[in-house]
Amino acid sequence: MLQLNQIYKVFNEGSVDEKIALNSLNLSLNEGDFVTVIGSNGAGKSTLLNVIAGRITPDDGDVLIKEKSMIDVQEYKRSRYIGRVFQDPMAGTSPTLTIEENLAIAYSRVHKRTLKPGVTSKRRLYFKEQLEMLGLGLENRLSAKVGLLSGGERQALSLLMATFTKPDILLLDEHTAALDPSRAELITNLTKKLVEKGNLTTLMITHNMQQAVDLGNRLIMMDSGNIVFQAEGKQKEGLTVSSLLEEFSKIKSDSSLSDKALLI
Numbered sequence: 001m002l003q004l005n006q007i008y009k010v011f012n013e014g015s016v017d018e019k020i021a022l023n024s025l026n027l028s029l030n031e032g033d034f035v036t037v038i039g040s041n042g043a044g045k046s047t048l049l050n051v052i053a054g055r056i057t058p059d060d061g062d063v064l065i066k067e068k069s070m071i072d073v074q075e076y077k078r079s080r081y082i083g084r085v086f087q088d089p090m091a092g093t094s095p096t097l098t099i100e101e102n103l104a105i106a107y108s109r110v111h112k113r114t115l116k117p118g119v120t121s122k123r124r125l126y127f128k129e130q131l132e133m134l135g136l137g138l139e140n141r142l143s144a145k146v147g148l149l150s151g152g153e154r155q156a157l158s159l160l161m162a163t164f165t166k167p168d169i170l171l172l173d174e175h176t177a178a179l180d181p182s183r184a185e186l187i188t189n190l191t192k193k194l195v196e197k198g199n200l201t202t203l204m205i206t207h208n209m210q211q212a213v214d215l216g217n218r219l220i221m222m223d224s225g226n227i228v229f230q231a232e233g234k235q236k237e238g239l240t241v242s243s244l245l246e247e248f249s250k251i252k253s254d255s256s257l258s259d260k261a262l263l264i
Ligand SMILES: Nc1ncnc2c1ncn2[C@@H]1O[C@H](COP(=O)(O)OP(=O)(O)OP(=O)(O)O)[C@@H](O)[C@H]1O
Pocket: 011, 012, 019, 020, 021, 039, 040, 041, 042, 043, 044, 045, 046, 047, 048
């Protein structure tokens, strides 16, 4: 479903600030793979998601979705195939538009040919059904401006908008990190439910090791722009937070970073 071949990205090349963010990284995801991505600050996790989404162009390598090269496809066009949720609950939705209008925009990104002006009653019913799955009562607030919603409600709406169009790839960039623990748990559970329901091929960055262990069928650990550890299937199921920290300290044994660096 997703293939990354030899992705290389350097920032500020040739200057004192030169930083190789991705160092010939290879990754292949099958349809329905749910991969949690961990790694210390600056490991290259967000750059990886930005390269997949088309926000950053790699200096070398290719990104393929369903075996089609995306390297010359601009970000706004890739959004047809990719759903994304950011850390900031304010990032995925438009505050001055209503819940219904936000959903209509997300819907039209994928169903361009069927777009009619306004929201038809059939589509409104569909939106209501989708919102009901969140269990937050938002289906009764279709005309509420999104700017009035709480951070958790807004993030739940962002998640729905990124998933209900059944994207080929779902990118989650620390999407629970800015929420209080109870809201973070709510969004984590919703993520599980929506990803499973849609059998969505997903990459989820998290600094929460327990979340990385609990969710998904695969896990990758990044360091210095590459994948330094991965687990899937039975090995992934057998992972614990302490076994992961052990792996990390093996990799970082010659570094000044502490285990805690993974968590922050
Ligand atoms: N636009 C940019 N210009 C210059 N350097 C950048 C840019 N974006 C990222 N970098 C650098 O590339 C490296 C990888 O950054 P990236 O944001 O991908 O790391 P990360 O693993 O997501 O880190 P974090 O967990 O802190 O979010 C870092 O050293 C970062 O400073």
